[in-house]
Amino acid sequence: MAENIExxxxxxxxxxxxxxxxxxxxIRENIKERGYDxxxxxxxxxxxxxxxxxxxxxxxGMILKQELQYLNNNWNNNWNVAISGxxxxxxxxxxxxxxxxxxxxxxxxxxxxYNASNVRAMQxxxxxxxxxxEYRARVDELERQIAELKKGNHx
Amino acid sequence: xxxxxxxxxxxxxxxxxxxxxSNDALAMDRILRDxxxxxxxxxxxxxxxxxxxxxxxxxxLPKLSxxxxxxxxxxxxxxxxxxxxxxxxxxxxxxxxITPKHFLLPYNADGANLCDSGRxxxxxxxDAFEMCIADSEYNRQELVELGYxxxxxxxxxxxxxxxxDQEPDKRVLEMYKDGKTNLxxxxxxxxxxxxxxxxxxxxxxxxYINPESRLFLVxxxxxxxxxxxxxxxxxxxxxxxENIIFTGKTKxxxxxxxxxxxxxxxxxxxxxxxxxxxxEAMYLNVPxxxxxxxxxxxxxxxxxxxxxxxDLQAGAEWIELLRTxxxxxxxxxxxxxxxxxxxxxxxxxxxFREIVESLGV
Numbered sequence: 219m220a221e222n223i224e225x226x227x228x229x230x231x232x233x234x235x236x237x238x239x240x241x242x243x244x245i246r247e248n249i250k251e252r253g254y255d256x257x258x259x260x261x262x263x264x265x266x267x268x269x270x271x272x273x274x275x276x277x278x279g280m281i282l283k284q285e286l287q288y289l290n291n292n293w294n295n296n297w298n299v300a301i302s303g304x305x306x307x308x309x310x311x312x313x314x315x316x317x318x319x320x321x322x323x324x325x326x327x328x329x330x331x332y333n334a335s336n337v338r339a340m341q342x343x344x345x346x347x348x349x350x351x352e353y354r355a356r357v358d359e360l361e362r363q364i365a366e367l368k369k370g371n372h373x
Numbered sequence: 374x375x376x377x378x379x380x381x382x383x384x385x386x387x388x389x390x391x392x393x394x395s396n397d398a399l400a401m402d403r404i405l406r407d408x409x410x411x412x413x414x415x416x417x418x419x420x421x422x423x424x425x426x427x428x429x430x431x432x433x434l435p436k437l438s439x440x441x442x443x444x445x446x447x448x449x450x451x452x453x454x455x456x457x458x459x460x461x462x463x464x465x466x467x468x469x470x471i472t473p474k475h476f477l478l479p480y481n482a483d484g485a486n487l488c489d490s491g492r493x494x495x496x497x498x499x500d501a502f503e504m505c506i507a508d509s510e511y512n513r514q515e516l517v518e519l520g521y522x523x524x525x526x527x528x529x530x531x532x533x534x535x536x537x538d539q540e541p542d543k544r545v546l547e548m549y550k551d552g553k554t555n556l557x558x559x560x561x562x563x564x565x566x567x568x569x570x571x572x573x574x575x576x577x578x579x580x581y582i583n584p585e586s587r588l589f590l591v592x593x594x595x596x597x598x599x600x601x602x603x604x605x606x607x608x609x610x611x612x613x614x615e616n617i618i619f620t621g622k623t624k625x626x627x628x629x630x631x632x633x634x635x636x637x638x639x640x641x642x643x644x645x646x647x648x649x650x651x652x653e654a655m656y657l658n659v660p661x662x663x664x665x666x667x668x669x670x671x672x673x674x675x676x677x678x679x680x681x682x683x684d685l686q687a688g689a690e691w692i693e694l695l696r697t698x699x700x701x702x703x704x705x706x707x708x709x710x711x712x713x714x715x716x717x718x719x720x721x722x723x724x725f726r727e728i729v730e731s732l733g734v
Contacts, residue, residue, distance in 0.1 A: 249686050257573055257611070259611070264610065267599055
């Protein structure tokens with residue numbers, strides 16, 4: 219790695235009274251002496267967690283089906299969360315739940331409506347994909363028949 | 374019509390307490406009021422920590438005449454970018470640059486799309502402005518390349534340096550007062566800022582030169598949690614995670630404490646329209662090592678140490694040199710102080726006044 223350090227790839231200091239060349243010479247010497255290894259892994263080696271919103275993905279009907287199932291099961295949130303345990307702590311939590319109801323309940327209701335709308339839209343898209351898949355199968359079949367007919371004519 | 378009746382209003386998508394662009398707008402507002410204009414700042418999103426009444430919602434924008442001026446701070450994608458073109462009055466853009474989409478896309482699709490639409494809007498509205506004010510020559514050149522033909526001036530961001538003379542946070546100072554060497558980078562956790570290369574430089578420094586060292590990465594990870602996770606994992610795999618402190622969002626006095634603790638400031642960012650932390654470090658007597666990309670070299674202006682390539686080993690050696698060689702460190706700090714003169718509040722204010730006067734409002 220030390221050999222890679224060339225002047226073009228180093229520093230630019232314009233403070234008149236600093237001898238950059240001498241410093242760079244010293245730095246090159248130090249790098250040799252310390253025997254730096256290559257960094258054991260690059261940042262690119264660290265895998266990314268699966269993005270929630272992916273860029274380029276291939277269509278996978280099974281994933282769509284699973285995600286739709288999940289959305290169907292989980293679109294409706296309950297603001298009135300269960301409070302476990304007992305004693306003073308649980309009582310306190312219940313009081314907090316009660317006095318914040320007027321803020322939380324409408325927000326959750328709005329979010330649930332929004333979620334429901336999203337699920338319906340997704341189901342419509344899934345239905346549309348199903349239709350296009352049927353068309354695709356028909357087109358494939360027609361293309362196959364055309365190819366056979368062409369082949370018969372040539373013979 | 375005298376100045377008292379003329380309005381010079383500022384508009385922006387978001388204004389928050391302590392942010393560089395927001396401070397710039399607040400300083401401009403103060404100067405414009407001193408100059409005798411009717412002023413106001415109007416934003417779509419207003420941070421809760423700003424004093425009440427300083428900024429109004431965009432919906433409250435008063436009726437404008439054709440001679441009134443709007444200074445529009447352009448920094449992201451928003452519907453305001455297009456609405457601004459439809460408003461009456463004279464328009465001046467203050468351009469702060471926009472992070473290119475490709476940096477953000479792997480981590481935050483919404484943020485990436487916002488930036489992308491901002492860049493598209495920038496091209497679409499180029500004829501709406503009679504003048505542009507760019508934070509740096511780098512930003513000005515971007516506008517020229519996008520086909521802006523109007524007058525474009527360079528005006529550095531107005532930085533209230535007197536704020537940096539406050540007492541740093543004592544708790545932070547106490548916590549890290551252990552004689553270790555402290556490296557510092559300040560800036561949002563964001564992929565364009567390449568914190569992974571600061572970590573890589575620190576890896577070499579810590580392993581081969583000075584194991585009694587740590588790295589502070591000061592900045593909020595909001596919206597970039599997945600990038601932060603990856604950085605943490607990288608530090609862990611390199612075996613240096615215990616010596617890297619991600620501070621998250623911090624108070625201003627805490628940031629001052631990190632600067633006070635720092636031996637060297639290391640910036641490996643690949644996209645900056647200006648980079649205020651470089652100047653903060655210079656003001657607070659921390660020697661700066663910066664990678665020469667976008668506006669970084671211009672802001673450093675020959676001061677500090679400017680790395681022309683991403684040679685992390687050479688970066689590590691420079692850190693040690695700046696820490697141990699008093700003579701070199703002194704000369705670098707002297708050069709940085711000299712560079713700061715260009716960005717002095719007085720000088721930048723004067724330049725802003727000249728630009729406003731030249732509008733003939």
